[in-house]
Amino acid sequence: MGTGRAASAMIRGYDPVPAVPRPRLMTPRPFLLSEQMAHYVRASSEAPDEVVRDLIAETAAMAERGEASATLQIGADQAAFMQLLTRALGVRRAIEIGTFTGLSALSIARGLPEDGRLLCLDLDPEWTAVARRYWDRAGVGERVELTLGPALDSLRALPAEPTFDLAFVDADKQGYAAYVAELHPRMRPDGVVLLDNTLRGGHVLEPATDDDRAIAELNVALAADPRWETVLLPLADGLTMLRRR
Numbered sequence: 361m362g363t364g365r366a367a368s369a370m371i372r373g374y375d376p377v378p379a380v381p382r383p384r385l386m387t388p389r390p391f392l393l394s395e396q397m398a399h400y401v402r403a404s405s406e407a408p409d410e411v412v413r414d415l416i417a418e419t420a421a422m423a424e425r426g427e428a429s430a431t432l433q434i435g436a437d438q439a440a441f442m443q444l445l446t447r448a449l450g451v452r453r454a455i456e457i458g459t460f461t462g463l464s465a466l467s468i469a470r471g472l473p474e475d476g477r478l479l480c481l482d483l484d485p486e487w488t489a490v491a492r493r494y495w496d497r498a499g500v501g502e503r504v505e506l507t508l509g510p511a512l513d514s515l516r517a518l519p520a521e522p523t524f525d526l527a528f529v530d531a532d533k534q535g536y537a538a539y540v541a542e543l544h545p546r547m548r549p550d551g552v553v554l555l556d557n558t559l560r561g562g563h564v565l566e567p568a569t570d571d572d573r574a575i576a577e578l579n580v581a582l583a584a585d586p587r588w589e590t591v592l593l594p595l596a597d598g599l600t601m602l603r604r605r
C-alpha cells in the first residue's frame with residue numbers, strides 16, 4: 361500500500377487538505393490526533409446524515425450567539441460510535457445524564473429498537489427543547505423521555521427495577537463518582553456505562569482544576585473497583601466503558 365496522498369485517496373471522499381474548510385459544520389477534533397489524522401478518521405467512518413449535520417450547525421450558531429458552548433456537544437465520530445454500540449449491544453433501556461442539545465441522545469435513540477426507551481436527565485429546558493425538535497425530526501422522539509432537574513436527585517428517585525442496559529454520563533464532572541455509584545444497582549449485569557471526557561484534554565496527567573481532579577481520582581478508583589470491568593478508550597476526549605460484573 362502506498363503512503364501519504366496516494367494511500368489517502370483510496371478512502372472515498374478523503375482529501376488530506378480539504379479545499380473549503382467548513383468550521384461550523386466540523387466537530388472538534390480529538391486532541392490525541394493530528395488535524396490530518398482526525399480528518400482521515402472521519403472520512404473512514406459513516407458520514408453524519410442531514411439531521412446530525414443540522415444539529416451540529418444549530419448548536420454552533422447558538423454558541424456564536426453566546427447561548428451555549430459548542431464544545432459541550434460530543435463529536436460526530438463519537439455519535440456514530442455510540443449509535444453502533446447501542447445497536448450492537450441490543451440495548452432496550454438506556455439512560456443519559458447530560459443531554460444539552462441532544463446529539464448523544466439522538467445517537468442512542470437511533471440505535472434502540474422501536475419499542476426501546478431512553479431516559480434523559482438534564483437541568484436546562486432551553487437546550488433540551490432544541491434536542492426534542494431533532495429527536496422528533498429523526499422520528500425517534502417517542503423513544504425518549506426527558507426529566508428536568510438535578511440529575512442526582514432524578515437518579516436517586518428511580519427504582520432499582522427495571523434495570524438499564526446502557527448509561528451515558530456527560531454532565532458535571534464532579535458529579536461523576538456519585539452518578540456511577542447510583543447507576544451501579546440500576547444496571548443489569550453486563551450492562552454498560554459510558555463516561556465522557558475522562559482524559560480531560562490530557563489534564564488528567566496534571567490536574568489543574570477541580571473537574572480535572574475529580575475525573576483523575578475517579579479513573580484511579582474505577583480501575584481498581586472489582587464491581588466494574590473498566591476500559592478507558594482514547595476516543596474523542598476519553599470515553600470510559602464500564603461493564604457491570
Ligand SMILES: C[S@@+](CC[C@H](N)C(=O)[O-])C[C@H]1O[C@@H](n2cnc3c(N)ncnc32)[C@H](O)[C@@H]1O
Nearest residue numbers: 432433434458459460464482483510511531532
Ligand atoms: C457536556 S453537556 C452534554 C452534551 C451532550 N451529551 C451532547 O451530546 O450534546 C452537559 C449537560 O449536562 C447538564 N448538566 C450539568 N450539570 C447537571 C446536573 N447537575 N444535573 C443535570 N444536568 C446537568 C447541562 O445542562 C448540559 O446540558
